Amino acid sequence: MMDAHSHLCMNTQHKRDGGSYYFTTLLDSNAKRAIQGAVNAKSMLEYGFTSVRDVGNEGNYACVEVRRMIQSGEIDGPTFITAGRIIAPYGGQFALQPDKQNLAEPEYFFADTRDEIKKAIRQNLHYGATVIKLVIDDQRYIYSVDDIKFAIEEAHAVGVKLAAHAWTAAGALNAAKAGVDSIEHAVAITDEALAIAKKNNVSITPIPFTERDAVLSGNPGGNKEANEQMFIDPVRRAHKAGVTMVWGPDVIYNTQEFPRGKVSIDTVDEWKMTGIPNLIILQALTTNAAKLLGIEKTRGWIKPGFRADIVAVRDNPLEKIETVKDVVFVMRNGKVYKRQ
Template structure:
């Protein structure tokens, strides 16, 4: 006789007895029922209804009392009012909240976080140590509402971290990474800087160091081979490199043009770390996508950025943080302290002037210099410097998505887009610092906070 009978599947006692004989073990009826559970219980719904008090859509639009329906990781529709949910669907009450696209930070370093031991730890920590620490940094980042980040240079662990997140092994934001940054010999991001004779080595394109157009091509191709999503160069000296000059240009024009051309041929956009005007202007004219920091930008360089359509990623968080920490004895090597004080103290004033002049901006913090998880403090710094709250949010949503080549999938609350969604209590257009207190985070349609 039949024991259970369901559509497309049936079992009888005789069949069950034969399974006992086949596997050589005595199955209980309880174990048999456990096997049947997937057929007995209804499938869990993958639909979520978000009842939103206010929506900022990422492109300047604002809606009130709406329902976002999320299905299979995407926004399937947006309806006026608080729509009743379908049977079995989840409902999230965000009626007192402002709902926005998941934030995008275009300048982070996922592998590290600045501390007084950071320079010696380059020689004492193994890649596994770096990777395990990085998992905690990424959890802090996504908990802060940043569902996507662009990593601009590390040791190569950043590739593995990106893949582990994509495959669901660890929790974290979606990562677009440059793998290792590209520098010149002795320049900012030359990994051999500051070493003694025993540890010194002549870094080449494999390590991200170039001294000719041909080597520039090889460095880009190597980044591509290693799995990079974009290319980052250090167009000038840096504040935190163990070198005296933090401003001077460090690439020749033909090297820059080779890098940008090669990156385009391999489907990658480009970012240039730059503090001084000489390196900035060369990079802009070569066709770089974004200038990172832009700390000492003058009017001529600002006009050049406007002419070429280059975006500035100001990273005000990093400038503020290093200027503060430079006052702490022993936090930085002595050679770094005067650079940190000089550049950090000027950054906000110069940014305010250049933004008012018309330079286009995209959101980035340089987290890893400043602490991971504090990314949203950048919104406050931007508003202090004259950016309207709505424009600051757009810089971290649709603008950032466009730079990443994801303008049709990320950065907007819109049907068909990936369901990366964050919410805060209250209205951040009235108090931008509310964005530092994100209490709801969804990535790919899954609630992670």
């Protein structure tokens, strides 16, 4: 199984941070975030995620170091794809104040011109990013279709994919038209944009809004409406339009009771609420994710010549999809990490 939208080097604390990861990035040191990344990587593997893509808020390349330590065998974790710093229009995803303009660093590169976009991508690649994450909207000024195409060309020139955060309908439309590899969230994506995404071979990674998150935030029931409007509805419409969907629940928290891997896989309950076929959910978790992560030539299928990344569950997921919450066996690269 694979998670294509994670933030392993960040852990938002509901009470302290009030749901705002802006505060998390200000209050947690990058040293702490690197350690969290190592802990979370192990947790993801334990819950059956053998490959994970991190899409930024990575604590100044802490996730790159986590990836290198997994690769060298010093720590346990999934195959890891990491975005480094997020590239965004001025201000990124925060509301700054003029006296403290640098508070969004090093979470973001602010890149408004073509030169800035090119430089941000190249700097990211130099420091070890293996995917580029572009925030399309979140400010009043958003990237144009041509801006996004420019960024895609720059990333694809070195074989790296581009993930586009789009929270608005306009942002998702521009991303679909430009032909990004994935539209993240796509909470307000229109049918028009979905049709273009289908034509341009663009995947989407929808995000569930869970009751657990609402309870931890002290607001039971508070996510119900958001989940219906921004997850269930777009997923149903994307399925109808034949758009490729990829697992990527955008988990930014974990507690001792709810480790990171559990928080991610438990969102299968929200996927089940959409009523789409279990096969589609399973493909989002496996083969579709492998293609989006760019590892489909070696992972994502169980067949000769592929790396032995195999998990086992108790029931047939095509009949009972929630069985993926109960992984009893995990093998990555032929090495067994869990056996019950």
